[in-house]
Amino acid sequence: MKVMNMVQAINNALDIKMAEDRNIVIYGEDVGVEGGVFRVTENLQQKYGAERCFDSPLAESAIMGTAVGMCAAGLRPVIEIQFCGFMYPAMNQLITHATRLHNRTRGRYKVPMVIRLPYGGGINALELHSESMEAFYGHIPGLKVVIPSTPYDAKGLLVSAIESDDLILFMEPKRIYRAIKQEVPEEKYSIPLGKAKVLNEGTDITVVAFGTMIREVQKAMVMAKQAGISVELIDLRSIYPIDKDTITKSVKKTGRIVTVAEAPTSYGIGAEIAAIVNENAFLSLEAPPKRVQGFDTIVPLPKGEHHYMISPEKIFYELERTVKY
Amino acid sequence: MLKDFNPAKNQIFRVIDNFGEVINKNYFPDLNPDTILKAYKDMLFARIADFMAVSFQRQGRMFTFPPNYGQEAVSQSMALTWNEDDWFVPAFRELGAWLAKGASMKEVFLYFMGYEDGTVFKNAKNIMPISVPIGSQLLHAAGIGYGINYNKTKQVVYAVVGDGGTSTGDFHEALNFAAVWNAPVIFVIQNNQFAISVPLKKQTKSVNLAVKSMAYGIPGILVDGNDIFAMTKAMTVATDHARNGKGPVLIEALTYRKGAHTTSDDPTKYRTKEEEDYWDQTDPLKRLKLYIQKNNISDLSDEVQLIEEYKKEIDRQFTEAENYPSYPLEDAFKYMYVDMPDDLKQQMNEHEKFLSWREARK
Numbered sequence: 001m002k003v004m005n006m007v008q009a010i011n012n013a014l015d016i017k018m019a020e021d022r023n024i025v026i027y028g029e030d031v032g033v034e035g036g037v038f039r040v041t042e043n044l045q046q047k048y049g050a051e052r053c054f055d056s057p058l059a060e061s062a063i064m065g066t067a068v069g070m071c072a073a074g075l076r077p078v079i080e081i082q083f084c085g086f087m088y089p090a091m092n093q094l095i096t097h098a099t100r101l102h103n104r105t106r107g108r109y110k111v112p113m114v115i116r117l118p119y120g121g122g123i124n125a126l127e128l129h130s131e132s133m134e135a136f137y138g139h140i141p142g143l144k145v146v147i148p149s150t151p152y153d154a155k156g157l158l159v160s161a162i163e164s165d166d167l168i169l170f171m172e173p174k175r176i177y178r179a180i181k182q183e184v185p186e187e188k189y190s191i192p193l194g195k196a197k198v199l200n201e202g203t204d205i206t207v208v209a210f211g212t213m214i215r216e217v218q219k220a221m222v223m224a225k226q227a228g229i230s231v232e233l234i235d236l237r238s239i240y241p242i243d244k245d246t247i248t249k250s251v252k253k254t255g256r257i258v259t260v261a262e263a264p265t266s267y268g269i270g271a272e273i274a275a276i277v278n279e280n281a282f283l284s285l286e287a288p289p290k291r292v293q294g295f296d297t298i299v300p301l302p303k304g305e306h307h308y309m310i311s312p313e314k315i316f317y318e319l320e321r322t323v324k325y
Numbered sequence: 326m327l328k329d330f331n332p333a334k335n336q337i338f339r340v341i342d343n344f345g346e347v348i349n350k351n352y353f354p355d356l357n358p359d360t361i362l363k364a365y366k367d368m369l370f371a372r373i374a375d376f377m378a379v380s381f382q383r384q385g386r387m388f389t390f391p392p393n394y395g396q397e398a399v400s401q402s403m404a405l406t407w408n409e410d411d412w413f414v415p416a417f418r419e420l421g422a423w424l425a426k427g428a429s430m431k432e433v434f435l436y437f438m439g440y441e442d443g444t445v446f447k448n449a450k451n452i453m454p455i456s457v458p459i460g461s462q463l464l465h466a467a468g469i470g471y472g473i474n475y476n477k478t479k480q481v482v483y484a485v486v487g488d489g490g491t492s493t494g495d496f497h498e499a500l501n502f503a504a505v506w507n508a509p510v511i512f513v514i515q516n517n518q519f520a521i522s523v524p525l526k527k528q529t530k531s532v533n534l535a536v537k538s539m540a541y542g543i544p545g546i547l548v549d550g551n552d553i554f555a556m557t558k559a560m561t562v563a564t565d566h567a568r569n570g571k572g573p574v575l576i577e578a579l580t581y582r583k584g585a586h587t588t589s590d591d592p593t594k595y596r597t598k599e600e601e602d603y604w605d606q607t608d609p610l611k612r613l614k615l616y617i618q619k620n621n622i623s624d625l626s627d628e629v630q631l632i633e634e635y636k637k638e639i640d641r642q643f644t645e646a647e648n649y650p651s652y653p654l655e656d657a658f659k660y661m662y663v664d665m666p667d668d669l670k671q672q673m674n675e676h677e678k679f680l681s682w683r684e685a686r687k
Contacts, residue, residue: 062467062495065495073469093495
């Protein structure tokens with residue numbers, strides 16, 4: 001089997017789907033000739049032509065808004081918004097039209113669009129290149145939000161996202177685009193949307209994370225193992241819908257939960273998961289649910305970013321405190 | 326023809342004057358007398374429907390309504406030009422065009438009573454729903470235009486925006502994207518002089534709005550929007566341009582919103598009687614009626630009777646709308662996704678349990 005990093009796995013998924021379905025068009029800033037600033041769409045223009053994979057003028061609102069029109073005209077656009085922090089000009093089109101057209105027209109027009117959005121910090125980048133705003137996307141009715149943590153999942157989830165008739169925000173953990181290599185089948189396969197995955201079974205504490213943070217939790221688990229703590233690790237994979245059953249089942253077993261996410265703590269995924277646990281596994285809890293998330297601050301520029309980023313030590317620190325509560 | 330009227334010189338394209346006399350014979354559109362008479366009747370229907378809608382709203386039977394009267398020629402010019410397969414991307418003040426595309430007054434009433442069902446326009450082919458966020462719909466038109474080029478289907482997109490909408494970023498982005506993509510889109514600005522209460526001079530320092538086309542490298546024309554013949558001619562020429570692969574066109578239609586912005590607005594606060602009187606002289610129905618009578622197409626002696634028929638028909642459709650089934654809970658949920666998440670189903674089921682509990686207590 002071929003070994004791929006996440007960039008290659010996503011490219012492979014796009015390639016497979018473009019070959020299958022002529023209605024799929026890919027566009028955004030620099031995705032054509034250059035193959036994207038992260039090279040995720042490399043060679044797709046050469047292979048499928050400049051009508052199907054192309055550089056649009058530089059305007060995120062227009063990239064999103066024109067994709068809404070393309071959906072109405074029967075296409076299945078896969079658009080790239082270059083960085084999570086560049087999404088803001090497109091928020092109006094996302095919230096007022098893309099997420100609403102299907103509901104507004106009582107199902108007459110579907111929005112089978114995928115928005116690819118590299119997210120997250122830790123890459124020594126300029127301002128607005130480091131955010132993790134998944135929580136507010138999860139809050140927008142009409143949107144489904146997917147975040148893979150491995151090349152294998154990225155390919156299978158993206159295939160499902162493209163095949164879905166719903167609007168999907170596919171957030172890509174850019175910090176680990178090339179950091180993880182894995183055997184990935186070259187043929188098509190898909191992974192259902194909305195289902196979390198138990199990456200490690202354990203008995204003392206549940207850790208829920210996703211995207212970039214999975215690798216950081218796995219490093220923390222080495223420390224936990226040395227401390228004799230058995231961790232059950234859940235990779236959420238989908239922010240909305242969120243897999244309540246997998247979380248609830250795990251917490252009923254372990255009695256403790258720590259959530260890990262790079263985004264600001266307040267009103268974040270951790271808060272949502274704490275509510276889910278309180279509603280569904282309240283009597284199983286041995287300790288309060290703990291959130292290990294970013295500060296409620298703007299992500300500092302590279303010289304200060306280390307203060308913000310969540311380290312494996314910080315995860316272990318909170319994990320041990322929760323077990324000892 | 327698009328080159329004959331230069332928006333940079335503020336040249337306004339007109340075919341008839343305020344008294345229905347042809348002043349620009351060379352540009353008279355190719356319309357036969359029957360079509361002209363029908364256009365007048367359709368505009369009259371739209372105006373009567375509009376008056377009645379405002380009146381129904383005043384009686385508290387619709388939550389709001391954006392009046393169209395004074396602007397009927399803009400809608401009608403599209404109706405006289407497009408093919409059934411062409412796309413229409415409206416804003417929210419295009420009553421005549423909705424009806425011409427296949428929408429019914431019942432649907433329009435339903436929308437302004439508070440049903441999404443009223444903006445589906447299911448019998449109208451290739452129409453987008455009413456768009457509330459100003460200017461934003463133009464990008465959809467550019468995207469549809471891309472799809473038309475991609476599939477080589479030769480359709481044209483008619484997209485409408487108001488004068489206020491030209492101040493939005495999406496207006497600029499839509500014209501730019503459509504131009505770069507050579508998309509077959511006709512952008513129609515219904516310049517009715519006001520964005521709610523704000524006059525055009527506070528929206529732009531440009532000499533007019535059509536001139537903005539020059540920045541995108543596309544043709545633009547400033548048209549008397551209350552002159553149905555000028556509007557139809559401009560629309561026809563623009564349609565030929567777009568359909569023949571030459572890309573988008575910008576048409577600025579100079580018109581006047583004789584009513585309020587919506588029924589919750591009071592225009593006496595920002596308009597003068599003198600201004601209203603001036604625009605009354607340019608009324609599109611009055612001018613077309615004079616043309617029809619002067620050219621012996623019809624004496625329109627049946628107009629009073631026609632109006633009575635229209636009123637009956639509109640009343641009938643309003644009654645149907647008022648008797649529309651109540652809005653079921655399920656309808657708030659079922660169109661959110663094609664594949665509804667279990668969570669959402671559960672929210673609905675739990676609320677249904679509450680409703681049964683409440684019912685049982687009565």
